[in-house]
Amino acid sequence: MELKQNSNQCVILLHEIYGINSHIKHYANAFYQKGFDVYVPNLLQRITPFPYEEEDLAYQNFMTNVGFEKAQYDVNALINNLSNKYSHIRMIGFSIGATIAWLCSNNPSLHKVVGFYGSRIRQYTDVVPNAETILIFGEQEKSFNPIDLKTRISTYPHVFVKIVEGKHGFADPYSSKYNKHTTNDLSEYLFD
Template sequence: MQNFTQNVGFEKGVQQINQVIVELKQQYRRFGVIGFSVEATIAWLCGENKICDFVIGCYGSRIRNYVDVEPTCPTLLVFANKEKAFDIHKLVDVLKKKRYSFLQVKSFEGSHGFMDSFSDNYKKLSAHLALQHINEFVQKQLSESFL
């Protein structure tokens, strides 16, 4: 994380991803951004730019520094219900109380990285449930483009 914040940072990361989105939007009708960990926070920040069709962020712990960002597209945030670095329950509560119309927040049993089968924190059932929810979210977003 320290290397990222010193050498890239969230603002530069968002600028880079926004450039890619603009280029890809010329080729594709619908475009979503998904990010894990640091990239989840970048995805969250990209969700306010009105060029994404949907955003998914998984275990974006730094979202806690950007809770006033209001998504302009359907956004799904997935969290583990245990985090060492901060109070995840407080973050989830704050986000839910915002009542942002485009925001869904889900938490699953486990710790940061619970969906990563290579992680010591991998939890098969939680990973399955989270990935199923993500898949349903994506399918809904893609199907709405044909309505």
Template sequence: MKIINNSNSVIIVLHEIYGINQHMQTVCKKFSIAGYDIICPNLIKLNQPFNYESQEEAYQHFMNNIGFDLAFHQVKQLVIQSKKKYRYVFLLGYSIGATIAWLCSNEDNLCDGIIGYYGSRIRVYMNITPKCPVLLIFPTKEKSFEVKEVVNSLKKMNINVYILNGKHGFSDPFSNNYSAPSFEKSEKLIDNFLRKIK
């Protein structure tokens, strides 16, 4: 998915395990209206996204058929191509997309900034030292790990990291975990973050 406004800045949106669903389309449109060019690669290589009830199937599909290494290399190539055209290249990732963005932050002169929502797998890659500005946003509760422990470790790296009230998916209006107050706070954090870089 691409939306071109002939901007000097592009946001590459990295979706969750579900693929380019209604939520990702809404995110892309919102940042397009703000004037950015948008690229949202289909990392799961399927014509239709998974629905939320198929979470386990979607997760297995990603882990068995794509995985973080392949997704990282695909996104890295996309960023390299985008750098030839744009002055600023930002990555905005959700869940697995946030972890892929985090992996890209480890590369010199690759991204101008990365934003990650609830990248739970970032905890596996804590050896990374970001080479660009990073904004990470976590929910108060995650099933698979203790959020405060990971956030405290990330804060020691001098990273912009926040915990907002809610569960995984709080920024997705199509999710049962949606929290409007936390979503609005996250939007302000992102706007401020992007404004400081440009």
């Protein structure tokens, strides 16, 4: 998915395990309206996104058919392709998309990375970003302790970790875990 308006800055938006669903289209439109060109790579190569009720199946599909290594390779190729067209490239990712953004954050063509609840970042703490990197986690993560991760990576230059009220998925307006108040308070990190 691409939304272009001949801007000199773009956003690469990375989806969750579900694919390009209403949540991702919502953010793509928001960035487009703020004047960015928007690129949303379909990491799953699937036209129809998984419904939220198929979370386990969606996760298994990503891990079996895509994986972080392939996704990182594909996204870095996209960044490198766009680097000649834009003076400013930022990347926004949600969940697995945030982990992929973290893995690509040392690409010298990136200017800013914002990752929401990228729980698998905990497996890749050896990555040291070149770009300004803002990671946002809900305080109620069931698979890991965000405070421990914050302690491990906040010492890296260019990395800022914020822990907010909410659960994994708090920024998705189509999720039962959506926290409108928390998400609205974070708009400065997305659009500045």
